[in-house]
Amino acid sequence: MNHQPETFADQVRAIPGGEHLEMCYSCGTCVSKCLIQQKVEPEYNPRRLLRMVMMDMREEAFQSPTTWLCSACDLCYPACPQQIHISGVIGAIKQLAIEAGYESPLETVTVDESLCSGCGICVLACPYEAPHLVEKEIAGEMDRVSEVDANKCMGCGICVAACPLGAIARKGVSNEEIVRQIKVKRQKKGVPRLVTFVCDWCLRADDDVSLLESYPDNVRVIHIPCSGRIDPQMALLALRSGIDGVLVCGCAPGECHYKRGTYVSSCKITLLNRMFEQMSIGDGRVRFVQIGTQDRGRIRREVDAMLEYLAAWKEAR
Amino acid sequence: MVDAARHPKVDVRTYTEVERVEGYVGNFKVLLREKSRYVRTDRCNGCGECAKVCPIEVPNYFELNLAPRKAIDVAMSQSVPLIYNIDLDACIHCYKCVEACGKLEAIDFSIEDKLVWEDIGAIVVATGFSHFDPSVMPEYGYGRYPNVITAMEMERLNNSAGPTAGNLIRPSDGTNPKRLAIINCVGSRDKRFNPWCSNFCCMYAIKNAILVKQAYPDMDVTIYYMDIRTPSKGYEEFYDRAREMGIHFIQGRPSLITEDPETHNLFVHSEDVALGHVIEREYDMVMLNQAAVPQPDVDTVSSVLNITQSPGGWFMEYHPKLRPMDSPTDGVFLAGACQGQKDIPASVAQGSAAAARAGRVLHADEWEIEPVVAVVWEDRCVSAKGKKCGLCAKACPYNAIEYEQGKAAHVVTAKCHGCGGCVAECPHNAITQMHFTDAQILAQIHALLAEKPEEKILAFRCHWCSYGGADLAGVSHFEYSSNERGLRVMCSARMDADFIYEAFRLGAGAVLYSGCHPQDCHYITGQRVGASRAERLLKAFEKMEMTPGRFRVEWISAAEGDKYARVINEMQAVLDSIPKEKLMEEIERLRPEMERRARRLREVPQVEEALGYSRQLEAAMVGKEA
Numbered sequence: 001m002n003h004q005p006e007t008f009a010d011q012v013r014a015i016p017g018g019e020h021l022e023m024c025y026s027c028g029t030c031v032s033k034c035l036i037q038q039k040v041e042p043e044y045n046p047r048r049l050l051r052m053v054m055m056d057m058r059e060e061a062f063q064s065p066t067t068w069l070c071s072a073c074d075l076c077y078p079a080c081p082q083q084i085h086i087s088g089v090i091g092a093i094k095q096l097a098i099e100a101g102y103e104s105p106l107e108t109v110t111v112d113e114s115l116c117s118g119c120g121i122c123v124l125a126c127p128y129e130a131p132h133l134v135e136k137e138i139a140g141e142m143d144r145v146s147e148v149d150a151n152k153c154m155g156c157g158i159c160v161a162a163c164p165l166g167a168i169a170r171k172g173v174s175n176e177e178i179v180r181q182i183k184v185k186r187q188k189k190g191v192p193r194l195v196t197f198v199c200d201w202c203l204r205a206d207d208d209v210s211l212l213e214s215y216p217d218n219v220r221v222i223h224i225p226c227s228g229r230i231d232p233q234m235a236l237l238a239l240r241s242g243i244d245g246v247l248v249c250g251c252a253p254g255e256c257h258y259k260r261g262t263y264v265s266s267c268k269i270t271l272l273n274r275m276f277e278q279m280s281i282g283d284g285r286v287r288f289v290q291i292g293t294q295d296r297g298r299i300r301r302e303v304d305a306m307l308e309y310l311a312a313w314k315e316a317r
Numbered sequence: 318m319v320d321a322a323r324h325p326k327v328d329v330r331t332y333t334e335v336e337r338v339e340g341y342v343g344n345f346k347v348l349l350r351e352k353s354r355y356v357r358t359d360r361c362n363g364c365g366e367c368a369k370v371c372p373i374e375v376p377n378y379f380e381l382n383l384a385p386r387k388a389i390d391v392a393m394s395q396s397v398p399l400i401y402n403i404d405l406d407a408c409i410h411c412y413k414c415v416e417a418c419g420k421l422e423a424i425d426f427s428i429e430d431k432l433v434w435e436d437i438g439a440i441v442v443a444t445g446f447s448h449f450d451p452s453v454m455p456e457y458g459y460g461r462y463p464n465v466i467t468a469m470e471m472e473r474l475n476n477s478a479g480p481t482a483g484n485l486i487r488p489s490d491g492t493n494p495k496r497l498a499i500i501n502c503v504g505s506r507d508k509r510f511n512p513w514c515s516n517f518c519c520m521y522a523i524k525n526a527i528l529v530k531q532a533y534p535d536m537d538v539t540i541y542y543m544d545i546r547t548p549s550k551g552y553e554e555f556y557d558r559a560r561e562m563g564i565h566f567i568q569g570r571p572s573l574i575t576e577d578p579e580t581h582n583l584f585v586h587s588e589d590v591a592l593g594h595v596i597e598r599e600y601d602m603v604m605l606n607q608a609a610v611p612q613p614d615v616d617t618v619s620s621v622l623n624i625t626q627s628p629g630g631w632f633m634e635y636h637p638k639l640r641p642m643d644s645p646t647d648g649v650f651l652a653g654a655c656q657g658q659k660d661i662p663a664s665v666a667q668g669s670a671a672a673a674r675a676g677r678v679l680h681a682d683e684w685e686i687e688p689v690v691a692v693v694w695e696d697r698c699v700s701a702k703g704k705k706c707g708l709c710a711k712a713c714p715y716n717a718i719e720y721e722q723g724k725a726a727h728v729v730t731a732k733c734h735g736c737g738g739c740v741a742e743c744p745h746n747a748i749t750q751m752h753f754t755d756a757q758i759l760a761q762i763h764a765l766l767a768e769k770p771e772e773k774i775l776a777f778r779c780h781w782c783s784y785g786g787a788d789l790a791g792v793s794h795f796e797y798s799s800n801e802r803g804l805r806v807m808c809s810a811r812m813d814a815d816f817i818y819e820a821f822r823l824g825a826g827a828v829l830y831s832g833c834h835p836q837d838c839h840y841i842t843g844q845r846v847g848a849s850r851a852e853r854l855l856k857a858f859e860k861m862e863m864t865p866g867r868f869r870v871e872w873i874s875a876a877e878g879d880k881y882a883r884v885i886n887e888m889q890a891v892l893d894s895i896p897k898e899k900l901m902e903e904i905e906r907l908r909p910e911m912e913r914r915a916r917r918l919r920e921v922p923q924v925e926e927a928l929g930y931s932r933q934l935e936a937a938m939v940g941k942e943a
Contacts, residue, residue, distance in 0.1 A: 027543045027570035028588030032595045045593055079456065079572050081507035205575065205584065205597070294458065296575040296584065 008056045015095055017088025024050045030076035030086050035201055035257070041065045046076065046086050053093065062097040066090065068104050071154045072128075073257045075293075098151050107171055108153035109160060111146050115167035118144030125162035127259035128152045156258035157229035173224055175231075181222045182238045192244045192310035195220045196303065197234075199227040199250050201257040202291040208299050219303065227251070227288070228261025232272045235286045244310045245285045249299065252292035262290060284309055318397045331398065336432070338440070338622055341731040342648030343684055345437040353428045355403040356389075360423035363391070363399030367414035367424065375407045377480075381470050384480035389414050389424075394478070439648045439675035442632060443668060444618055446654035449504035449511065449608035457503065457605055462576045463489040464583055465603045468518070471525055475532075485529060487602055489581040494601035496537040498585050499526060500571055505608030506543065513629060515609040517660035519546045522606050523556055526564045539565040539598070541587055549662070567596075574603060609658040622649055623716055625841060631657045633841075642671040645715065645841050647686075647732065650674050689735030689752050689807055691717075691728050694922075697747035701725035709739035709748055712810065714841035736840035737811030741850070746921040753806055755813070755921040762820055765802040770824040771900055774801045774888050777812045779847075782833035785875025795882035798889035800826070808832065808840050809847025814854055815918035817868065822911035824904045827867045827888045830854070831881075834872045844872070861907055864900075866891035 012018040030046045031037060037044040049066040061067060072087040080086060113136070122131045123146065130152035136145050146168075160168045166175055182195055196212070198221055203209050212221050220243075224230065227250025235246045248269060256262040269288035276283055289302045321327045330349065337348040368387040377386035379393045388407040391399060403414075403424075415424045448469060452460035459465045464487050466474070477483035487494050499522045505515040519542065526538045540559075545566070547553045560566065571587040583600045611630035612618070619626050624644045625633040632655050635643035644651050650671035653664035678684070693709075700706050703723050710720035717732035718739060726748070728739075737750040749755060766773055778784040784805050790797060806812060809832025820828050830851050838844035851870040858868050871884050892900070 025543065026590060028568075028590045029570045029572045031588035031593075032569070032586045033572035037595050042594065045588075047588070047590075048593065076572075078509075081502075081509065081570065083508045204573075204586075293573055294455075294575050297578045 008058045008061070009053050011096060012053050012089060012092045015092035017085055018092030019088075020082070020084045021050050021053055021089045023082040023084055024054075025082065026051065027081060029079050029081065033076045033079045034070075035204060036069050036071075038204075039200065041069055044069055046070065046090060049093065050084075050086070050089060053089070061093055062100060062102045065105075067093050067097055068106060070094075071156075071257050071259075073255070073259065075255060094151075104151045104153070106150075106153065107155050108150045109148055109155065109157070109168050109170040111148060112167045112169070113138050113143075113145045115165050116145040117165055117167075118146065119164065120146070121162050121164065122146050122159035122168060125159050125264070126153075127156070127158065127261070128154055130154075131159060154258060156226040156261055157224065158226060158258065158261055158264060161229050161231040170225075173229060178222060178224070178234060179237065181220065182234060182243070183241055190314070191218045192307055192314055193218045193220075193242070194245045194247060194303070194306060194310060195222060195238045195243050196247045196249065197222050197224050197227065197230050199229075199257075199261070200225050202227070202249050202251045203299060204293055205296050208297065211300055212303070215303065219307070226256070226258045226261035227265035228256075228258060228263075230265050230268060232268050235269075235272060239285065244314065245306055246287070247303065247306050248286075248288045249302070250288065250290055252290045252295070255293060266290070285313070318395075322397045329397065332402065335618075335621055341729055343438050343678055343681070343731070345440060345648065347435050347437045347440070349433050349435060351431040351433065353430050354400060355405065355424065355426050355428055356401045357423045357425055357428070358398065358400050360421050361400045362421065362423075363401070365391075365401070366417040366419075367401055370413040370417045372411060372413065373407050373409060375404060380473050380480045381467075383470060383473055439650065439678040440622065441650045441652055441668075441671045441675055442618070442622060442624065442644065442655055443652040443671075444612055444615075444655040446609045446658060447612045449610050451503050451605045451607050453510075454503065456573050457500070457571075457603075458574050458576060458583075459605060462574065462581070462583060462603075463487075464494075464576075464581055464601065465574065465605065468521060468525065468604055468606045471604045475525065475528055483532075485532065487581070492601075493533065494536065496598075496600045496602070497526075497529060497539070498583070498598070498600040498603045499538070499540045499606065500585070500603060501540065501542045501545075501606045502570065503605040503607050504610075507608075511608045511610060511629065513608075513658065514546065516546075516658040517609070518606040520552060520555070520660065523547075523559045523564075525604065527555075527559050527562060530559075530562050530564055537565070538563075539567055539600070541567050541569060541571050541585065543568070543570050549660075569596075609654065612655070615655075622646065624649060624651075627657070631655070642667050642674055647684075648678055684731065686731065686733070687735050689737075689750055690730050690733040691735070691737065691739050691748050691750050693726050693728055693748050695725035695747075697745055698725040699745055699747070706744075708742045708744065712738040712742040712846050714738065714843055714846075734840060736808040736843040737806060738808065738840070738843055738846045741811050741813040742846070744917070746917065749921075750807075750811065753811060755815075755918060758804070758806070758813075758816060759819065759918065759921075761804055762816060762823065765804065766820060766823040766825055771826045771897075771904060772800050772892070773825055774798065774827045774829060774885060774892070775820050775825045776801055776803045776829040776885070777809075777816070777831060778803055778805055778829075779809045779832040779839075779844075780805055780807045781839040782837055782875050783831035783871070783873040783881065786831075786873040786877045786881040789875065789878030790882045791878075793878050795878055797882040797885040800889060800892075801829075801885045808838070808843040809851070810840065810843035812847055812850070813918070814850055815915050817854055818911045818915035819918055821863075821868075821904075822908055822915050824908075826892045826900065827869070829884065829888060830868070830870045831873050831884075834874055837874055848872075861910060863907060864891070864895055864903060 026047050028047055044066050046066055049061060049064055052061040070087055070090040074087050076086045118133055120133055131146045131148045133144055134147045135142055155170055157170050157173050160170055200223060227248055230248050238246050250262040250265050266288055272286055273283060291298055322329050332352050332354060334350045335347060336350050339346045367389045371387040371389045373388035374385040375388060376382040377384045389401050389403045391401055418424050451457055457465060473479040474481055474485050501518055501522055504510045522540050526540055529536060530538050545556060547556045568590040569587040571585045573586040575584045583603050584597050585600060586597050589596045615630045623646050627633045632651050634641045634651060634656055635645050642650055652668035652671040695701055700722055705722055707720040709726050710718040715732050715734055717729045719727045737753055740748045740750045746755060765775060778787055787803055812830055817828055832847050833844050835844050869888055873880050
């Protein structure tokens with residue numbers, strides 16, 4: 001019966017996940033629930049992207065940073081009063097954009113094909129199904145290596161940590177760059193030294209971020225995109241190079257910006273601590289804290305408690 | 318309230334619950350439970366000496382638990398009647414109150430609940446509404462952050478008779494807040510909780526903001542809103558006044574409140590929709606404007622009074638536009654927010670209208686109803702012969718049929734609205750509807766299909782919607798096939814399957830089964846009864862391999878004249894598309910089956926006999942009523 005030409009909104013709705021976008025009444029809940037505008041891109045705005053779709057602004061929507069930056073963490077979905085699955089809608093727009101020949105502007109991971117053994121661990125680790133194994137001719141021989149779909153990769157670095165051969169890297173958070181930050185100069189004796197790995201998304205309030213920066217040199221802060229980027233070897237390396245404790249801060253369960261990064265890292269730290277236990281190495285020196293969206297000011301308590309514990313531990317030794 | 322209590326013709330029963338309601342308009346019998354106060358109402362003079370000596374303090378629900386009250390107390394100081402009441406769950410039986418009461422001897426722990434039956438002519442339901450509990454929304458932290466309060470708590474804090482004597486203080490430290498945020502639409506316009514707009518919260522957000530701003534002119538007052546809805550007279554001007562006073566309005570629904578654990582200050586995270594940017598602002602106190610929701614015991618009240626509920630649990634009105642103060646049960650009226658979220662002026666208007674409607678009942682010696690009521694032929698009802706049935710009682714949307722196995726079904730005439738659902742549902746033709754008897758409708762079907770029935774489209778129309786639609790099609794000069802023959806019944810529920818079979822037995826070319834859209838039904842659930850029957854018919858005809866389109870079901874409102882004309886023309890097109898010989902062959906093929914199915918209809922008492930029954934019944938009814 002409907003002879004109207006298919007609109008952009010119809011195309012989005014036709015893709016599973018893209019339904020109900022017409023229900024948005026622009027309350028802005030999704031925008032303020034999401035941390036991307038606050039932390040990364042001032043132009044990021046899911047509400048406006050949905051509006052662009054409704055107003056048939058195809059090119060603008062495809063070029064909008066919102067289309068590409070959404071990591072489908074789904075913090076906004078349970079908060080939306082109209083129950084719109086916003087990340088599903090954005091995913092549908094992204095799919096149309098890729099079909100139209102647009103490419104993700106994000107910094108993504110790269111695979112060093114000379115190192116990759118084709119084991120496929122990265123394929124299992126990635127929350128976005130970005131890497132996959134391909135047969136390829138390398139140095140004159142056919143070989144099986146991992147290839148990353150740049151349009152799917154969100155740059156969380158979970159695969160970088162997972163790769164047993166160090167074949168995957170992402171600019172800014174490659175293994176070398178993080179190791180370089182761990183190796184800090186020795187401070188005066190008696191003061192405990194602490195390395196804090198902080199995920200980019202768990203600290204919502206600006207004062208919490210600036211508070212971390214205000215600690216003296218014995219508290220080294222290393223920013224990583226996701227707590228899933230943490231590699232247990234980094235903690236071991238830190239301890240070996242004379243650092244007293246390692247604190248990893250990630251998001252609360254269910255609030256991870258990269259779907260399951262916080263789950264991966266909590267498993268890693270739990271296993272590491274179990275190993276320490278078996279080796280009778282003092283426990284409590286590597287800790288994982290999960291900071292929720294409403295845990296304002298908690299980071300101060302956690303760092304202070306850790307420093308206190310390490311001071312006591314040093315004293316006892 | 319005091320005036321009402323003093324009025325010689327007003328009997329105020331407080332602390333009393335309605336347990337059961339029987340009877341019908343003008344003749345209700347109501348069972349009341351007068352709950353025991355453990356204080357004699359005839360002796361207590363409200364002096365309050367008992368409360369002074371009572372050693373037990375419990376949270377004061379009237380002050381929203383912001384202050385204590387005694388185990389013997391009145392709900393509030395303006396209570397009418399001013400009679401004290403013992404909270405027996407908290408009382409430790411020290412009997413200090415008995416001593417304090419002294420010679421009055423008003424306190425009596427042996428008083429029990431009293432059950433009394435009262436004769437009532439009309440009932441007005443004004444049970445009001447309740448508030449959404451925001452503690453189920455973790456993002457706003459109500460219940461965890463001390464300085465997040467609800468609008469009702471703000472009402473008490475701001476009230477000069479309230480627990481702080483009108484001094485607005487922060488629960489965390491007792492200081493006056495300097496920055497106050499008000500958040501609208503907490504739990505309303507939110508599909509996770511209540512989809513509706515709660516109607517009056519925008520106005521009381523502005524009211525509270527203005528009150529606070531008048532008392533503390535330096536305070537930064539901000540209202541977070543999605544849309545400000547100020548639709549009544551003077552409301553928009555009030556909103557303007559708030560803006561002129563310097564109250565901030567930020568369009569954007571906050572997604573999160575965080576708290577500074579040391580100062581207990583609150584940070585409201587929201588998008589400023591006008592700017593398109595996320596803002597985080599610090600406040601000393603946040604007030605949540607909760608949604609209006611139905612009372613928690615709405616299900617009990619609706620089953621006691623036999624009032625249906627709209628989606629969400631509000632009481633259903635008879636008609637949303639024309640009779641918003643009537644419930645579907647005659648003699649029961651609705652006033653105020655129990656029928657739907659509304660503000661004070663609207664509640665007063667509805668209350669006055671309901672009182673006037675109730676007065677109409679009370680002042681009438683006789684109550685006129687439509688004469689199209691259902692009547693039972695007791696000698697035909699199988700229940701009278703001890704068989705299990707009760708289909709008529711199930712079909713009745715008004716609970717007007719009393720069914721008991723072993724006795725013939727009985728129609729309470731005063732409750733019957735005349736939809737005819739029971740008549741069509743009765744498998745034994747033991748009920749008929751005055752003026753729409755089976756014999757009358759049968760005669761119409763025969764007359765309409767007397768000549769060239771295979772060319773005719775027999776249209777069953779319901780009185781309120783599709784008949785009006787057909788009428789509008791005529792008045793508007795929409796052309797439709799002249800082969801259409803219309804037949805009016807009160808509701809699609811009356812369209813007996815046997816009528817359809819009989820029409821096809823007589824060789825009708827096509828039959829239209831039409832009524833109201835489900836939400837427009839004049840008889841609450843009548844359309845649903847008709848619609849489920851139509852479903853069964855469609856399936857049966859499909860099995861019989863009848864050409865699709867010869868039997869059609871359409872819901873057409875009185876405003877859809879164009880649709881009525883279109884449907885009839887489409888049916889005519891279906892008839893035209895079937896070659897004549899093929900149609901005649903199909904009619905002949907189906908005739909034995911239709912004959913078998915419509916057999917029962919031809920067993921109903923025919924005109925003479927039916928008239929005899931009607932005369933008997935009329936005589937019996939007049940005799941009974943007189």
